Amino acid sequence: MNWEGKVSLQRSAIKEKTxxxxxxxxxxxxxxxxxxxxSDLEVGAIFGSRTVNDSEIKNTYGNGTFFFPYLALxxxxxxxxxxxxxxxxxxxxxxxxxEESSTLKVIGIEFFIGYELKIKVISPFIKVGYGSxxxxxxIQSLYVKDYKVDDKKTTLTIDGGVKFYxxxxxxxxxxxxxxxxKVKPYEEEVDLGGLRYGGGIGFAFNF
Amino acid sequence: xxNKHFPLKFIFFSFLVISTVLAAAIFTxxxxxxxxxxxxxxxxxxxxxxxxEKLEPQKWPKYSDDGYPLGxxxxxxxxxxxxxxxxxxxxxxxxxxxxxTTGKLTPIRNQGRCGSCWAFATYSSLESFLRPxxxxxxxxxxxIDHHGFDWGPCEGGNTDISTAYLARWSGPIHEEDDPYIxxxxxxxxxxxxxxxxxxxxxxxxxxxxxxxxxAVMTYGAVYASMYYKSTYYNSSTYAYxxxxxKVGAHGVDIIGWDDNFDKNKFTTPPPGNxxxxxxxxxxxxxxxxxxFYVSYYDEFFARREFSAAxxxxxxxxxxxxxxxxxxxxxxxxxxxxxxxxFSNIFTATAFDPLLAVSFYxxxxxxxxxxxxYTDVNPDQPRSGTLANLESGSLxxxxxxxxxxxxxxxxxxxxxFSVIVKQKTTNYNYPIPFEYPxxxxxxxATAHAGESFISSNGNTWSDLHTSWSGQYANSNVCLKxxxxxxxxxxxxxxxxxxxxxxxxxFKEYIDNLSWEANPKNxxxxxxxxxxxxxxxxxxLAYQLVSELAANVFVSYQRGLxxxxxxxxxxxxxxxxxxxxxxxxIGN
Numbered sequence: 001m002n003w004e005g006k007v008s009l010q011r012s013a014i015k016e017k018t019x020x021x022x023x024x025x026x027x028x029x030x031x032x033x034x035x036x037x038x039s040d041l042e043v044g045a046i047f048g049s050r051t052v053n054d055s056e057i058k059n060t061y062g063n064g065t066f067f068f069p070y071l072a073l074x075x076x077x078x079x080x081x082x083x084x085x086x087x088x089x090x091x092x093x094x095x096x097x098x099e100e101s102s103t104l105k106v107i108g109i110e111f112f113i114g115y116e117l118k119i120k121v122i123s124p125f126i127k128v129g130y131g132s133x134x135x136x137x138x139i140q141s142l143y144v145k146d147y148k149v150d151d152k153k154t155t156l157t158i159d160g161g162v163k164f165y166x167x168x169x170x171x172x173x174x175x176x177x178x179x180x181x182k183v184k185p186y187e188e189e190v191d192l193g194g195l196r197y198g199g200g201i202g203f204a205f206n207f
Numbered sequence: 208x209x210n211k212h213f214p215l216k217f218i219f220f221s222f223l224v225i226s227t228v229l230a231a232a233i234f235t236x237x238x239x240x241x242x243x244x245x246x247x248x249x250x251x252x253x254x255x256x257x258x259x260e261k262l263e264p265q266k267w268p269k270y271s272d273d274g275y276p277l278g279x280x281x282x283x284x285x286x287x288x289x290x291x292x293x294x295x296x297x298x299x300x301x302x303x304x305x306x307x308t309t310g311k312l313t314p315i316r317n318q319g320r321c322g323s324c325w326a327f328a329t330y331s332s333l334e335s336f337l338r339p340x341x342x343x344x345x346x347x348x349x350x351i352d353h354h355g356f357d358w359g360p361c362e363g364g365n366t367d368i369s370t371a372y373l374a375r376w377s378g379p380i381h382e383e384d385d386p387y388i389x390x391x392x393x394x395x396x397x398x399x400x401x402x403x404x405x406x407x408x409x410x411x412x413x414x415x416x417x418x419x420x421x422a423v424m425t426y427g428a429v430y431a432s433m434y435y436k437s438t439y440y441n442s443s444t445y446a447y448x449x450x451x452x453k454v455g456a457h458g459v460d461i462i463g464w465d466d467n468f469d470k471n472k473f474t475t476p477p478p479g480n481x482x483x484x485x486x487x488x489x490x491x492x493x494x495x496x497x498x499f500y501v502s503y504y505d506e507f508f509a510r511r512e513f514s515a516a517x518x519x520x521x522x523x524x525x526x527x528x529x530x531x532x533x534x535x536x537x538x539x540x541x542x543x544x545x546x547x548x549f550s551n552i553f554t555a556t557a558f559d560p561l562l563a564v565s566f567y568x569x570x571x572x573x574x575x576x577x578x579x580y581t582d583v584n585p586d587q588p589r590s591g592t593l594a595n596l597e598s599g600s601l602x603x604x605x606x607x608x609x610x611x612x613x614x615x616x617x618x619x620x621x622x623f624s625v626i627v628k629q630k631t632t633n634y635n636y637p638i639p640f641e642y643p644x645x646x647x648x649x650x651a652t653a654h655a656g657e658s659f660i661s662s663n664g665n666t667w668s669d670l671h672t673s674w675s676g677q678y679a680n681s682n683v684c685l686k687x688x689x690x691x692x693x694x695x696x697x698x699x700x701x702x703x704x705x706x707x708x709x710x711x712f713k714e715y716i717d718n719l720s721w722e723a724n725p726k727n728x729x730x731x732x733x734x735x736x737x738x739x740x741x742x743x744x745x746l747a748y749q750l751v752s753e754l755a756a757n758v759f760v761s762y763q764r765g766l767x768x769x770x771x772x773x774x775x776x777x778x779x780x781x782x783x784x785x786x787x788x789x790x791i792g793n
Contacts, residue, residue, distance in 0.1 A: 054710070056708070056710045057710060060710060095709055095710070096707045096708060096709055096714070097705065097707045097716070098707070102709070137709070137710075137711055139709055141714075142765075143714060143764035143765035144709065144712075144714050144765060146765070147709070147711075147712050147714075149711045149712070183711075185711050185712070186711060186712035187712065187713075187768065188710065188711055188712055188713065190710055190711055
């Protein structure tokens with residue numbers, strides 16, 4: 001077997017182990033709930049800042065902000081699933097040797113599953129998601145019109161935080177999310193991934 | 208009273224007086240009379256005599272002792288007058304220099320089983336002169352096929368022969384038009400005009416090398432002659448040192464030097480370190496990828512004949528060449544002093560104005576005066592109207608073209624003369640001429656009323672009709688050029704590939720810059736810019752843009768990483784002429 005085959009096998013093994021760990025954690029949390037059950041339906045929105053791993057993107061377009069409205073459904077004993085939309089990162093700057101006008105926009109739709117542990121008014125939670133992120137770069141130059149940076153990529157996300165219920169069903173949340181997002185539309189690989197530091201508000205409906 | 212013998216005495220006295228006066232008149236006439244004195248022919252070199260007499264055939268074999276092709280025929284010129292040339296010291300020269308690192312060389316060629324080393328050495332020099340802004344491959348085949356001397360294509364030659372071929376505008380021809388060994392066309396386009404060939408005198412000592420070094424730095428590869436025998440070649444160090452045997456005459460090119468080249472690398476150590484870096488024409492598999500090192504102390508390397516740096520001008524320019532000496536400088540004439548006069552009378556064939564004159568200079572220091580007369584009488588070079596007078600000096604032997612400060616108007620059918628008074632310091636044969644030497648240049652021909660020589664510029668002798676026809680088929684080496692001033696392409700054409708980073712991808716940009724050629728004498732109106740995909744045939748060149756004469760930079764944007772082009776730029780002058788291109792590629 002050549003080295004490429006070996007690397008592929010190693011990667012598969014690592015993925016398998018990671019998946020096993022996640023399944024084990026979720027099973028553990030479902031079977032051994034420590035607090036009250038979560039609400040049936042939850043809507044919320046998170047706002048905050050986001051970083052970009054790629055140093056060239058960071059230097060050119062900079063870090064940015066994001067917003068993430070979402071809807072979640074409680075399944076069983078704090079286990080929930082949901083979906084949300086990530087927007088907000090849309091930057092405009094001059095780029096290249098000739099400082100031509102350019103924009104970069106990254107948006108995403110994310111489906112997630114998570115577990116929330118409610119301890120009185122504080123509920124820490126953890127989420128694992130699967131998102132589809134779109135990225136689009138435009139450059140105002142006649143010379144690069146053959147290049148189109150407008151594509152999508154799916155990725156796993158991981159998210160953790162805490163909710164605070166000052167009154168029944170209304171909560172404030174703070175969370176940190178990491179989105180790995182390496183893309184390669186042409187010969188250069190660019191890491192659009194990064195951390196999201198957000199705070200938000202939401203409401204839980206009990207049916 | 209008168210003596211009775213008075214009449215007899217008177218008659219006898221009268222006879223004596225008349226005889227004395229007549230004798231004196233005849234004697235005076237022979238010394239100071241109008242008849243031009245007989246010139247003296249320069250002696251040929253010893254090696255040339257031996258070559259003609261085939262006395263030492265081992266010196267002129269077709270192949271070296273280890274089977275490699277040779278091909279150098281000795282020049283007729285006796286250069287012994289350079290043997291006492293004082294050592295020239297040029298302080299600014301570096302201890303080592305190598306044209307291989309400068310982009311001034313064309314690739315190593317292979318002369319095959321043909322005595323054509325001289326042709327390869329000639330074009331290696333000429334192509335090197337034009338590099339790096341122009342990348343040419345000239346046809347050695349055409350040179351050896353059409354040299355015009357008394358032997359066939361693969362039988363050898365020398366720098367005089369290649370100079371004659373080039374100076375008469377028989378070449379250079381493009382290699383594609385007449386590829387080595389198989390000629391395909393009967394008519395050829397001359398790609399360049401060789402108007403100057405710098406001759407570097409033979410080295411008078413092992414360390415008198417600075418003139419050669421300076422020529423390499425100034426012009427590029429320099430044609431040089433040597434004797435090759437494998438005994439003197441160290442194939443593991445590529446070092447050659449021949450200290451004793453005149454065998455295997457060969458033409459090569461000097462392309463650099465190393466003053467510190469270790470003497471112990473030679474089969475027999477010479478007295479000191481130092482070697483020339485030499486380009487051969489025996490393919491890449493011989494020597495150090497076709498190159499080798501010749502000791503400064505080699506007894507024969509660049510020491511027997513002129514070394515030569517060939518220069519070229521654009522073929523866009525002079526359109527008419529007036530000449531009678533297609534075989535060029537075969538030998539020389541003189542009148543016992545280092546000053547002589549020579550002239551050609553030409554008949555104008557077009558209205559194109561006369562712009563330049565060319566001739567050979569044989570001395571290490573030469574001064575000249577050029578006279579142009581129009582509407583001259585036949586057989587009288589110095590008649591009609593003096594139209595131009597130029598003077599100057601030439602500090603090296605060679606073939607030179609002297610542009611006239613003012614063009615001279617001509618009309619078809621008009622007779623005009625070109626006269627040169629030349630002083631070749633310390634060399635008493637200042638008149639270069641073409642001469643039919645048996646087994647060498649016997650094809651030379653001449654006619655009455657063409658070439659004239661003189662010791663004083665007043666009384667002239669027609670070479671064809673004087674001295675009982677001794678020089679009936681000889682012409683002086685004196686050419687005249689009419690047309691328009693040469694149009695040179697832009698210089699310092701430089702390409703730099705830039706990366707324009709858009710993060711997700713890179714745009715590649717070819718940044719091209721150039722400079723106006725200061726040699727142009729007509730006003731440049733614009734530059735035309737062409738490109739082709741790298742490796743494509745020249746026919747694929749496409750016009751990209753036309754740029755104003757004050758624009759000296761162009762950015763070729765939107766290129767991909769693997770997208771490479773070769774570029775050409777030409778100058779267009781006020782007369783609508785487009786120059787030859789300067790070329791550059793990634």
